[in-house]
């Protein structure tokens with residue numbers, strides 16, 4: 571199926587309030603332009619250098635999302651380019667983004683990444699670490715980073731019930747964090763979860779942003 575048809579097919583199944591991020595990492599410009607010409611405007615990248623290069627060469631009405639693990643020494647390549655940084659996984663990274671955002675005199679929107687998978691390899695705050703971090707009051711001392719929600723990745727498994735439990739857990743955590751720490755902040759509303767293999771479940775469990783690479787562009 572063509573990229574345009576894939577996009578149309580995914581969009582036709584997305585409920586209102588859920589947005590599609592086309593994960594364009596490793597894809598060349600002309601392939602991204604095919605999606606752009608089909609009307610897609612949200613794209614996701616996971617390497618700072620690649621993001622910077624693509625931002626410079628592609629239309630400026632694209633909304634770029636940085637979805638990968640971000641090293642503190644690369645923050646300057648992402649802040650001001652990505653509309654949303656999905657995977658803030660430590661206080662150290664958050665402080666580095668704050669510093670860069672202050673330097674650029676901009677606000678940077680971020681999601682806190684939570685480790686929900688039963689896998690060692692995935693980044694993110696554990697639920698306990700997240701609670702400690704929010705409780706510590708660090709965020710109230712920070713003025714350029716806007717935390718607008720949570721992000722997570724489910725275990726890579728055939729067991730779809732496990733995937734569902736993990737997404738459901740993240741949604742409950744999101745609701746809890748919202749009511750405890752952001753009750754009057756309408757910007758805190760994004761829940762980034764769901765990739766090509768599991769996004770229908772993520773949507774059923776409350777995702778507002780799904781990140782699809784393979785489904786849109788085929789295998790990398």
Ligand SMILES: *Cc1c(COP(=O)(O)O)cnc(C)c1O
Nearest residue numbers: 593616637765766781782783784
């Ligand atoms: C690559 C990537 C995706 C997209 O993966 P697909 O399985 O190709 O849809 C989503 N989220 C993150 C964080 C990624 O790195």
